[in-house]
Amino acid sequence: xxxxxxxxxxxxxKEGQNVTLSCEQNLNHDAMYWYRxxxxxxxxxxxxxxxxxxxxxxxxxxxxxxxREKKESFPLTVTSAQKNPTAFYLCASSMDGVNYGYTFGSGxxxxxx
Amino acid sequence: xxxxxxxxGPLSVPEGAIASLNCTYSDRGxxxxxWYRQYSGKSPELIMSIYSNGDKExxxxxxxxxxxxxxxxxxxxxxxxxxxxTYLCAVIGRGSTxxxxxxxxxxxxxxWP
Numbered sequence: 001x002x003x004x005x006x007x008x009x010x011x012x013x014k015e016g017q018n019v020t021l022s023c024e025q026n027l028n029h030d031a032m033y034w035y036r037x038x039x040x041x042x043x044x045x046x047x048x049x050x051x052x053x054x055x056x057x058x059x060x061x062x063x064x065x066x067x068r069e070k071k072e073s074f075p076l077t078v079t080s081a082q083k084n085p086t087a088f089y090l091c092a093s094s095m096d097g098v099n100y101g102y103t104f105g106s107g108x109x110x111x112x113x
Numbered sequence: 114x115x116x117x118x119x120x121x122g123p124l125s126v127p128e129g130a131i132a133s134l135n136c137t138y139s140d141r142g143x144x145x146x147x148w149y150r151q152y153s154g155k156s157p158e159l160i161m162s163i164y165s166n167g168d169k170e171x172x173x174x175x176x177x178x179x180x181x182x183x184x185x186x187x188x189x190x191x192x193x194x195x196x197x198x199t200y201l202c203a204v205i206g207r208g209s210t211x212x213x214x215x216x217x218x219x220x221x222x223x224x225w226p
Contacts (some may be wrong), residue, residue: 031212042218043157043201050212058213090156094212098205099164101147102214104156 002027006091006105012113013078013085021076021108023091031094032074033102036060036087043090049074078110086112119202119217126224132189134220136202139183145205146178146185150198151219157201161187192224 004025013019023032034046045058049068063082068074074093078085088109092102116139126132134148145164149157163169163176163185175188185204189196199219206213 033214040218043216045213048213096212098212099145101149101159101162101203102157103159107156 004091004093004103004105006089006108008108009106011108011110013110014113016080018077018079019110021078021089021091021110023074023076023105024072025074025093025103025105026072027093027095027103028071029093029095029103030071031096032068033092033094034058034064034066034074034076035090035092037090037107038087046076085110117202117204117215117217119200119220121218122220122222124220124222126192126222128192128194128224128226130192130224132192132196132222132224134187134189134200134202134222135184136186136217137184138202138204138215140204140207141180141183142207143180143183143204144207146176147203147205147214148174148176148185148187149201149203149216150196151201152198189222192222194224194226197223 007022031050033048035043047066049055065077090107091105094102118137120135148161150160151157161176163178169176173190177186199221201219202217203214
């Protein structure tokens with residue numbers, strides 16, 4: 001079955017560490033997105049990519065980095081520069097990012113310990 | 114920055130009633146609109162898309178779009194306790210933000226038996 005797989009489901013990070021969240025899709029979608037969700041704040045866009053080897057910053061890109069070397073994969077690295085990383089991270093993909101809605105992965109819940 | 118506003122809620126309705134969820138958006142030229150349902154602790158799930166003025170029905174769900182007034186709504190008929198969730202309104206960006214979805218903060222719906 002086609003879909004988006006995010007891993008791990010839960011992740012714990014120590015202060016000063018970089019961590020990488022995985023996002024893989026087999027839907028043959030061109031566009032992929034990373035969102036962060038905090039209680040009461042809705043979904044905030046971190047980065048997005050509409051084609052391989054290209055990506056754009058969203059509204060809260062500071063402290064995060066991404067790569068898009070393959071169509072299927074869009075990993076997100078949360079760096080030590082991100083001071084408040086505890087949140088629910090959602091990866092999504094879309095066929096063209098214009099006429100179709102997003103399909104979301106199941107999310108990664110990141111906690112700083 | 115695109116604005117998508119939803120009635121703040123929470124909204125509480127009895128089982129069998131009609132739940133009405135409303136959303137307004139700031140960009141008059143917006144063309145594509147979506148409703149997502151998000152259960153607590155889960156990722157958003159696309160339930161409706163609408164592109165033209167008027168109503169679009171899918172089972173117990175009806176999306177309504179009025180571009181002149183810049184609002185989109187979701188009606189849930191014969192509400193069930195399983196409809197209890199947060200409902201997110203989303204609008205596709207245009208121009209330099211084409212391909213981005215802008216989300217409202219969501220309206221929490223509770224359907225009581």
